[in-house]
Amino acid sequence: MLRAYLAFAKKSFLQKSAYRFDHFMGIFNTILRIFIFWEIYQALYGGRAEVDGITMSMVTTNFILSMGLSVVFKVNDFYLPDKLQDGSIATELLLPVSFHGRMLASNLGSSLFQLVFHFVPALVVSVLIMGMEAPVSAPMFILFLVSTLFGYFVLWSISFLMQMMSFWMLNVWAVMTIKDVFVNVLSGSMIPLWFMPNWMQGVLKFTPFSYIYFTPVQIYLGQLSIKEIFIRFAMQAFWIFVLLMAGAFFWKKGQKKIVVQGG
Amino acid sequence: MSFIDVEQVSKSFRINKRSAGVAGMLMNLVAPKYEKKQAVKDISFQIEKGEMVGFIGPNGAGKSTTIKMLSGILYPDSGKISVNGYIPYKQRKEYVARIGVVFGQKSQLQWDLPVIDSFELLKAIYSIKEDVYKKNLNRFVDMLDMGGFVNQPVRQLSLGQRMRADIVAALLHSPEIVFFDEPTIGVDVLGKETIREFIRELNAQDQVTMLFTTHDMQDIEKTCNRLIIIDKGSKMYDGSLQSIREKYGTERRLIVELNQEEELEGIEGVTIDNLENRKKSLSFDNNQVNINDLMNNLLQKYSIRDLTVSEPEIESIIQKMYNGEV
Numbered sequence: 343m344l345r346a347y348l349a350f351a352k353k354s355f356l357q358k359s360a361y362r363f364d365h366f367m368g369i370f371n372t373i374l375r376i377f378i379f380w381e382i383y384q385a386l387y388g389g390r391a392e393v394d395g396i397t398m399s400m401v402t403t404n405f406i407l408s409m410g411l412s413v414v415f416k417v418n419d420f421y422l423p424d425k426l427q428d429g430s431i432a433t434e435l436l437l438p439v440s441f442h443g444r445m446l447a448s449n450l451g452s453s454l455f456q457l458v459f460h461f462v463p464a465l466v467v468s469v470l471i472m473g474m475e476a477p478v479s480a481p482m483f484i485l486f487l488v489s490t491l492f493g494y495f496v497l498w499s500i501s502f503l504m505q506m507m508s509f510w511m512l513n514v515w516a517v518m519t520i521k522d523v524f525v526n527v528l529s530g531s532m533i534p535l536w537f538m539p540n541w542m543q544g545v546l547k548f549t550p551f552s553y554i555y556f557t558p559v560q561i562y563l564g565q566l567s568i569k570e571i572f573i574r575f576a577m578q579a580f581w582i583f584v585l586l587m588a589g590a591f592f593w594k595k596g597q598k599k600i601v602v603q604g605g
Numbered sequence: 606m607s608f609i610d611v612e613q614v615s616k617s618f619r620i621n622k623r624s625a626g627v628a629g630m631l632m633n634l635v636a637p638k639y640e641k642k643q644a645v646k647d648i649s650f651q652i653e654k655g656e657m658v659g660f661i662g663p664n665g666a667g668k669s670t671t672i673k674m675l676s677g678i679l680y681p682d683s684g685k686i687s688v689n690g691y692i693p694y695k696q697r698k699e700y701v702a703r704i705g706v707v708f709g710q711k712s713q714l715q716w717d718l719p720v721i722d723s724f725e726l727l728k729a730i731y732s733i734k735e736d737v738y739k740k741n742l743n744r745f746v747d748m749l750d751m752g753g754f755v756n757q758p759v760r761q762l763s764l765g766q767r768m769r770a771d772i773v774a775a776l777l778h779s780p781e782i783v784f785f786d787e788p789t790i791g792v793d794v795l796g797k798e799t800i801r802e803f804i805r806e807l808n809a810q811d812q813v814t815m816l817f818t819t820h821d822m823q824d825i826e827k828t829c830n831r832l833i834i835i836d837k838g839s840k841m842y843d844g845s846l847q848s849i850r851e852k853y854g855t856e857r858r859l860i861v862e863l864n865q866e867e868e869l870e871g872i873e874g875v876t877i878d879n880l881e882n883r884k885k886s887l888s889f890d891n892n893q894v895n896i897n898d899l900m901n902n903l904l905q906k907y908s909i910r911d912l913t914v915s916e917p918e919i920e921s922i923i924q925k926m927y928n929g930e931v
Contacts, residue, residue, distance in 0.1 A: 345732055349726055349729035349730060360717075432678050432711060435701070436701050438698055438701045439730060598680040600678065601618055602669075602678065
């Protein structure tokens with residue numbers, strides 16, 4: 343059974359490598375984005391050592407990690423919508439595998455490729471140009487990796503739930519764009535959440551967004567106590583569970599509404 | 606209980622009705638109108654193991670919808686479906702591992718990869734054992750004469766080649782039941798013949814149960830013994846090809862070619878039409894007029910060069926059924 347999902351993961355891994363020029367431009371784009379935000383914040387800092395207790399080097403670390411990881415975390419938001427729109431959902435459902443498992447396996451395959459061939463080179467170049475904080479300790483680094491994995495599934499689950507909307511709307515482009523704005527602004531990958539007003543930070547604790555990139559970054563920088571870390575893990579797990587359950591609920595409802603487009 | 610059991614199944618879709626033009630677009634934006642379309646209406650039938658059944662009807666009759674419900678893709682609104690003890694739409698994952706489906710209009714193959722790579726992927730997905738895979742692959746590639754193109758990317762194949770590759774893709778895991786949805790659509794005469802021959806052999810040798818939809822009556826005549834005709838979502842006929850001829854095809858046509866130009870006298874129950882070159886066409890109902898008497902009668906009265914009797918084409922019988930004439 344697992345063999346089937348491995349095959350899907352392998353396929354999407356290989357597909358990622360099909361366009362080489364596009365891939366190199368993608369790496370360049372990631373480095374450029376990090377660099378632009380780095381420059382903006384350097385100007386904002388104006389040579390000060392720290393702002394609100396946050397050093398420039400911590401800000402740099404936030405951008406390199408969250409923007410770098412966003413390349414690995416990237417979900418194909420149109421996996422299900424495209425299949426519903428062109429009718430290929432019919433042939434998909436003929437395969438003796440769980441459709442959700444197939445969705446995840448495909449995503450994991452391309453994420454693994456992105457991790458090795460996009461994130462790592464972009465990270466090395468960015469660190470050479472801009473520098474970055476070192477991990478505080480080995481155990482913290484391991485906890486950081488765990489929360490990163492959780493963060494991955496939080497983002498994947500958000501997309502999973504949103505994709506289910508395509509059973510009711512044939513075109514979900516607008517919905518996905520709005521989702522992206524929320525994720526970009528509220529996850530700290532554009533504005534580090536430290537600089538958000540206090541009330542905003544309070545509100546964000548009750549949304550899934552801060553648990554995607556910001557929690558791993560905070561753990562990496564050693565900003566959280568062990569107790570706080572485990573509370574964050576619990577929150578990440580909570581959101582994954584809730585979002586997946588909601589997605590599965592809409593899948594069940596939506597499946598009855600499937601109309602195979604084009605004959 | 607039958608192998609495939611469909612009981613009073615109905616399925617309807619909601620269709621957005623939009624009038625033309627900018628005004629229609631604006632109206633649709635503010636107050637969209639929906640119309641319910643009944644795709645399948647109270648259909649029931651049973652199919653036994655090893656049967657080969659043709660499923661025909663005009664475009665939009667509900668054939669594909671029925672096939673999609675039988676293969677677990679669509680949920681019926683009401684009614685019951687059971688296939689070999691499975692409820693397709695409820696036990697989809699376990700069920701689809703045992704069936705094969707070929708959609709003439711949708712390919713299961715990976716567009717960019719060689720055909721053989723798609724087959725390898727399916728081998729992994731269905732967890733097909735190496736020896737079974739090898740055996741099936743070699744056998745099917747041989748039967749469908751595919752040796753020349755299994756290593757070519759799918760996008761470079763002709764429609765006929767792609768269809769054959771799709772058929773093999775649906776059969777690699779040795780399914781017990783195969784649904785074909787228009788497997789010969791757009792394929793040339795030679796290609797169609799290869800596919801029909803293959804389907805016949807598979808049914809005869811492996812006792813695979815098959816249901817297939819088509820527009821091409823030749824497909825049915827050359828492969829199926831049993832025929833289900835549906836129109837506007839309802840079943841109109843279910844039985845053998847032979848009995849459809851006996852029941853509805855009682856019209857016969859006798860073409861008479863005379864040695865010299867002359868008019869035929871009227872005969873009761875027979876419609877006479879003049880064709881070109883001293884040929885006459887005599888149409889009559891097989892049950893009302895005895896063909897032997899008619900021919901004897903003609904041979905005594907006239908000097909006849911040639912006589913031919915023609916049965917109606919199955920196609921024209923079905924045409925009449927669609928039009929509600931029989």
